[in-house]
Amino acid sequence: MKDRTMPELNTNDATRREFLLSTGAVAAAATLNGSAVAMYSPTKIPQEQTEQEPPDSPDSPEPKKSNLTNQTIAEAEKLAGVEYTDEERTMILSDIEGDITRFKKRMEHKLPNSAAPAQVFDCRLPGMSFPKQKAFLRSLESVGSVPASDEDIAFSPVTSLSRWIQRGQLTSERLTRIYIDRLKKYGPGLECVITLTEELALKQAKHADREIAAGNYRGPLHGIPWGGKDLLDTKGIRTSWGANPYKDRVADSDAAVVRKLEEAGAVLVAKLTLGALAMGDHWFGGRTNNPFNPEQGSSGSSAGSAASTVAGLVGFSLGTETLGSIVSPCMRCGATGLRPTFGRTPRTGAMALCWSLDKIGAICRTVEDTILVLDAIKGADVGDPSAVDMPLNFNARAPLNGLRMGYDPEWFKPSEKARFAESRDIEINALKIAKSLDVKPVEIKMPDLPYGSLITILMAEAAAAFEELTLTDRDDELKRQGSDAWPNSFRQARFTPAIEYVQAERIRRQAMHAMAEQFENIDFILGPSFAGSMLLITNNTGHPSLTIRAGFRENGAPHGVTLIGNLFDEGTICRVGMEMEKKLGVWDTRPKLG
Numbered sequence: 001m002k003d004r005t006m007p008e009l010n011t012n013d014a015t016r017r018e019f020l021l022s023t024g025a026v027a028a029a030a031t032l033n034g035s036a037v038a039m040y041s042p043t044k045i046p047q048e049q050t051e052q053e054p055p056d057s058p059d060s061p062e063p064k065k066s067n068l069t070n071q072t073i074a075e076a077e078k079l080a081g082v083e084y085t086d087e088e089r090t091m092i093l094s095d096i097e098g099d100i101t102r103f104k105k106r107m108e109h110k111l112p113n114s115a116a117p118a119q120v121f122d123c124r125l126p127g128m129s130f131p132k133q134k135a136f137l138r139s140l141e142s143v144g145s146v147p148a149s150d151e152d153i154a155f156s157p158v159t160s161l162s163r164w165i166q167r168g169q170l171t172s173e174r175l176t177r178i179y180i181d182r183l184k185k186y187g188p189g190l191e192c193v194i195t196l197t198e199e200l201a202l203k204q205a206k207h208a209d210r211e212i213a214a215g216n217y218r219g220p221l222h223g224i225p226w227g228g229k230d231l232l233d234t235k236g237i238r239t240s241w242g243a244n245p246y247k248d249r250v251a252d253s254d255a256a257v258v259r260k261l262e263e264a265g266a267v268l269v270a271k272l273t274l275g276a277l278a279m280g281d282h283w284f285g286g287r288t289n290n291p292f293n294p295e296q297g298s299s300g301s302s303a304g305s306a307a308s309t310v311a312g313l314v315g316f317s318l319g320t321e322t323l324g325s326i327v328s329p330c331m332r333c334g335a336t337g338l339r340p341t342f343g344r345t346p347r348t349g350a351m352a353l354c355w356s357l358d359k360i361g362a363i364c365r366t367v368e369d370t371i372l373v374l375d376a377i378k379g380a381d382v383g384d385p386s387a388v389d390m391p392l393n394f395n396a397r398a399p400l401n402g403l404r405m406g407y408d409p410e411w412f413k414p415s416e417k418a419r420f421a422e423s424r425d426i427e428i429n430a431l432k433i434a435k436s437l438d439v440k441p442v443e444i445k446m447p448d449l450p451y452g453s454l455i456t457i458l459m460a461e462a463a464a465a466f467e468e469l470t471l472t473d474r475d476d477e478l479k480r481q482g483s484d485a486w487p488n489s490f491r492q493a494r495f496t497p498a499i500e501y502v503q504a505e506r507i508r509r510q511a512m513h514a515m516a517e518q519f520e521n522i523d524f525i526l527g528p529s530f531a532g533s534m535l536l537i538t539n540n541t542g543h544p545s546l547t548i549r550a551g552f553r554e555n556g557a558p559h560g561v562t563l564i565g566n567l568f569d570e571g572t573i574c575r576v577g578m579e580m581e582k583k584l585g586v587w588d589t590r591p592k593l594g
Contacts, residue, residue: 066097079495113352113465120385121356123342123542123567125516130568131391136375138220139368139396139578146170150178154312155590158369161315162220165212172212172223172267175315176205179225179269182313186593187270189294190311191286192304194230194240195271201225204267211265220372222265227314229305230271231278231351232258232360241351242283242301243276244477245469255349256381257318257360264376269314272304276478277466277486278325278353290333291591292558299332301325305363306333311593316364316373320350322357323458323539324530327562330363330547331529334558336577336587337363338370341568342542344390345374348383354461355386357539366587367548367577368396374570394571400437400579403572406444406522407431411531423559426551427528430561433583434526437576442522447514449507451533454540456496456504462486463493470494508540515541524573525564538564546573549586558586 073089073096084092124130143160146169147153153161153175164170180198187193208223233239233251240247258268273288275281281288281303288303290296291311298307302319306329309317319326321339330337338361345360352358362373371394380389412431415424435441466486469475475487515537518525527534529547538545546563553559563580565573581587 066093068093068096080497107467107471110468114383116352116355116385117461119356121342121542122386123512125512128516128567131393134391135393135395137395137397138372150181151312154178154182155365155588157366158220158224158316158364158372159366161224162222162372165208165223166217166220168212172205172208172225173202175223176201176225176267176269179314182311183270183308186311186313187308189594190289190291190298190304190307190313191283192273192288192298192307192311192313193227193270194242194273194283194285194304195238197234197237197268197270200237201267201269204262208265208267218263218265219376221261221376223267224265224315225267225269226261227270227272227305227308227317228258228268229274229302229317229319231274231320232271232318233349234258234268234271237271239271239351240284241277242274244284245474247284251349253349256346256383256387257377258349260346260377260379261318266376270308272308272314272317274303274305274325275300278320278322278351279486281329291593292334292556294594296332299329302329302337302363306330306335306337309333309363309365310335311591316362316369318360318373318377319363320347320358320360321539322354322359322462324535326359326361326363327529327535327545327547331558331560334549334560334589334591335363335547336365336367336370336549336581337361337547338367338374338570338574339545339547340374340378340570341390341544341565343386343388344392344544344568344570345377346379346381346384346387348381348387352465354458354465356461357458367546367574367581370546371570371574390568392568392570394574396575396578398575400439400576403439403524403576404442404522405434405439405576406442406518406525407527408444408446408532411527422553423528426553426559427561430550430580430584431526433580434576436583437579439576444518444522444525446518446532446534446537449510449514451507451511451536453500453504453507454511454536456500457508457540459489459493460496460501463490466490511537512541515543519566523566523569524576527562527564529560529562531562534562534564543567544570544573546570546577548577548581548584549589550580550584551586552589558589 070086070089073092077083143163146164165172183193183196230239231241232255233253235251235254238248238250240249273283276283278301281297281300288298288307290298291307302325305317305319308314310333326337326339339359340361342359347358347360350360362370364370375392378392380387412428415421470490475490478487544565547560549558550561551559563573563577
């Protein structure tokens with residue numbers, strides 16, 4: 001590389017180098033389909049042992065003539081953002097054919113989507129301490145009597161539905177039939193349902209009623225109908241991942257969270273839409289629509305989960321988030337979404353997009369509903385190396401005084417753009433309400449780091465998760481196309497240098513420390529849902545977030561804000577969110593469904 005100086009190796013360095021060379025432990029550059037990504041390799045790497053004749057055998061085949069030249073390396077340098085000298089390119093050419101051979105050999109080994117990497121991301125920094133015991137107390141508010149109309153029942157939160165079912169005032173079967181009817185009536189217009197699980201749902205509902213009548217009440221989700229994002233495996237029922245190549249895929253076992261909800265007595269009524277392979281709101285059957293404006297997409301990728309919950313088609317739903325897939329559709333549709341701490345919920349049996357970022361969370365109509373669901377699906381699982389057992393502490397009856405609220409004033413400055421002005425007014429009002437809750441406002445400022453580089457982690461892992469689609473050209477079957485769609489992103493990621501992935505992980509570690517420093521002085525953060533780089537930062541650091549509806553623009557579109565909590569402290573943001581929800585007074589506004 002131009003203007004580069006190399007330090008002389010000392011004796012220990014030379015010894016280490018010789019050892020690495022002798023064991024074949026030195027890794028070189030990444031390439032794809034014969035196109036080399038240039039990286040410097042100062043020494044030749046021994047080829048893998050084969051059963052071919054040794055090179056000096058008279059019967060050995062003539063070596064293949066390489067079609068790679070110095071110009072090939074020079075062109076590849078443009079993709080890697082580096083520049084080498086011609087002498088260095090010649091040195092690279094002496095080794096790089098071996099790299100290509102190894103890469104192609106590795107591509108012959110098919111890796112299932114469920115095969116996780118050996119490296120496991122842990123959002124807990126060394127030295128952090130967390131509560132050892134669980135303390136969980138629901139609210140004591142009166143839920144009144146069961147409404148007379150089916151529609152009023154359908155739009156009731158889980159906090160009310162669960163009390164009515166527990167007391168025998170409402171049966172699970174009746175509630176399940178209400179939601180099945182609504183799914184059939186409104187699901188097609190919203191395009192939010194992939195598979196209606198009517199037979200299973202009625203079977204589970206009747207079983208729940210028998211158990212409850214016999215005094216075997218399992219908890220607040222017993223008998224509550226729910227919908228699952230269709231990337232959660234369900235035994236004998238197709239799980240399509242929203243994508244054409246997998247639309248007929250049927251799993252032979254349940255995802256861990258599906259199993260946990262069944263153990264909690266919940267009733268699965270539908271598999272809900274998602275943008276193909278967890279991007280956006282376009283799936284193989286169409287586009288999922290916003291209940292408040294069916295002419296508009298619901299955003300995604302937890303598209304059907306947000307739309308069906310807001311439309312009163314399910315009691316609650318599960319979504320997943322890698323980078324905004326719970327927050328974004330909840331903002332668009334006006335749902336309440338709890339993205340848990342990374343590792344809080346097991347992802348066994350869920351489609352993997354990015355092993356170090358994927359999270360499964362609740363999408364509901366109210367804040368307390370979300371943490372009731374989280375309590376049921378949390379925990380470790382042998383199939384997910386990232387999932388951990390951590391106490392979930394929540395006290396709906398605890399006062400808020402003494403809590404410290406972090407916020408950046410820059411996030412709430414009035415917008416000069418007319419189309420954002422209404423949204424900013426709603427966000428400013430939410431901040432004003434939060435300040436009125438007897439919490440202490442604390443101004444914060446995130447350090448200036450190259451947070452954009454964190455995107456590299458998602459794109460590289462996603463391309464690895466769906467490599468087979470790229471190599472077999474089946475990525476063209478995905479409905480959504482364009483430069484911002486998965487097929488192109490997967491292809492583009494093949495040219496990301498491995499060094500950039502590692503460097504992005506190092507920036508990620510710096511972001512983790514930056515967030516830890518913030519939480520030394522605060523208990524939660526409030527901001528616009530897409531403030532600064534916080535969505536990108538917190539998804540990479542693993543911090544939980546709660547997105548709540550905060551108001552409506554003049555055109556009737558809902559708009560929300562997001563609270564960010566400390567690691568494994570979803571309870572605090574839910575306590576604050578519940579009080580904000582009451583004062584904002586907009587959670588129960590219903591969409592007009594045609």
